[in-house]
Amino acid sequence: MVDPTDRDLVLRTRRGEVEAFGEVVARYQQSVFNVCFRMLGERMEAEDLAQETFIRAYTRLETFDVERPFGPWIRRVATNVCLNHIQMQKPESYEFDEERDRSPTAAREEPEASLQGVQATEEVHRAIVALPGNYRAVIELRHYQEMSYSEIAEALELPLSDVKSHLYRARKKLAELLSTNE
Amino acid sequence: MSEHPNNETFQGYLDEELTQLERQQVEAHLRICSTCEAELAQLRSLFHSIESIPSENLASDLVPGVMAAVKPRASWLPSMAVGELLVAAAFTLVLVLWLGGGELQARLGGAVERLIAQFEVAAAGLWTSVGEFLSQVPDSPQLDFVQFGELMGSFLNSNSLLWAAGAIAFALLLLGNGLVLRTGKDSNV
Numbered sequence A: 001m002v003d004p005t006d007r008d009l010v011l012r013t014r015r016g017e018v019e020a021f022g023e024v025v026a027r028y029q030q031s032v033f034n035v036c037f038r039m040l041g042e043r044m045e046a047e048d049l050a051q052e053t054f055i056r057a058y059t060r061l062e063t064f065d066v067e068r069p070f071g072p073w074i075r076r077v078a079t080n081v082c083l084n085h086i087q088m089q090k091p092e093s094y095e096f097d098e099e100r101d102r103s104p105t106a107a108r109e110e111p112e113a114s115l116q117g118v119q120a121t122e123e124v125h126r127a128i129v130a131l132p133g134n135y136r137a138v139i140e141l142r143h144y145q146e147m148s149y150s151e152i153a154e155a156l157e158l159p160l161s162d163v164k165s166h167l168y169r170a171r172k173k174l175a176e177l178l179s180t181n182e
Numbered sequence B: 001m002s003e004h005p006n007n008e009t010f011q012g013y014l015d016e017e018l019t020q021l022e023r024q025q026v027e028a029h030l031r032i033c034s035t036c037e038a039e040l041a042q043l044r045s046l047f048h049s050i051e052s053i054p055s056e057n058l059a060s061d062l063v064p065g066v067m068a069a070v071k072p073r074a075s076w077l078p079s080m081a082v083g084e085l086l087v088a089a090a091f092t093l094v095l096v097l098w099l100g101g102g103e104l105q106a107r108l109g110g111a112v113e114r115l116i117a118q119f120e121v122a123a124a125g126l127w128t129s130v131g132e133f134l135s136q137v138p139d140s141p142q143l144d145f146v147q148f149g150e151l152m153g154s155f156l157n158s159n160s161l162l163w164a165a166g167a168i169a170f171a172l173l174l175l176g177n178g179l180v181l182r183t184g185k186d187s188n189v
Helices: A006-014 A018-040 A043-059 A070-088 A117-129 A133-144 A149-156 A160-180 B007-014 B020-032 B034-050 B063-069 B080-136 B145-157 B160-182
Strands: none
Touching: A006 A018, A006 A070, A018 A043, A018 A070, A018 A117, A018 A133, A018 B063, A043 A070, A043 B063, A070 A133, A070 A149, A117 A133, A117 A160, A117 B034, A133 A149, A133 A160, A133 B034, A149 A160, A160 B007, A160 B034, B007 B020, B007 B034, B020 B034, B080 B160
């Protein structure tokens, strides 16, 4: 028996078959969780936000165009849910804090190996999480969801010029943060 | 391009967001400028680093939590079958009118017209009462209620059955088609 398509599941959910939405969650929970984890850097928080993403998606399922793929839509919703969450949190300094952000086994003992292997990717992740929320969102949408500038502008409801400047500043900041930790 | 492109231009280059002309200019410059070539390589390395974060495995299944939080949706839309049924009813009605409209009008038209006549008598009484009441109100506008009532009545008389059936068929078609489209069904399924 052929698995139902995402489109079928969404249409069934819209008609009141809540079980069909469970199948949608099962299909996309891993990728949605990864969006949240990349943006937040905390597993538990990422799981909570991933769950919230699906609940919000359920309430706004009418806005989804069934002729388009579901995956990019739900990941975009996840990005916005995380961005809202970050912006609602108490503002904090996003200066890269070595003491706070380095794990006990961090690359300090092996400076020559920074930006290589697991420790390097952890450092990159910490650097991304140290960015302001709107910078994290553009990095996520551009580098992981492979959106064009205009698609990012639409997803975040920002002018195109803001998308360009956010990306430029986010990458500049990341380069600074990563070079500081080399 | 003789001037060094700035970092923002290089980002646009790697993001494939430059126009073809801008892209050619950057590439022409890169062929003669090792400094910019090194800068671009550094930026490319940063892009690679950003994209190097591996996927994490979800520790727990989110389905039970989500399903507990979402309520079954009230099916606020009539099912697609209803929409399709309405469209079918519209076409059937049009077919019946096309094949036997004259006969129907001959057989039933008289009965319908008698019904309309009774309705008109009742409505005329009410209409006259409203007119008399309004004429007693000081400074009320002087409207010709009798003429207006006759005008409305004339619409109901001529070929009333065919017109009414046609209007119903059209309404059914619009409503049914709308429901089918709204519930996402299309001819590809």
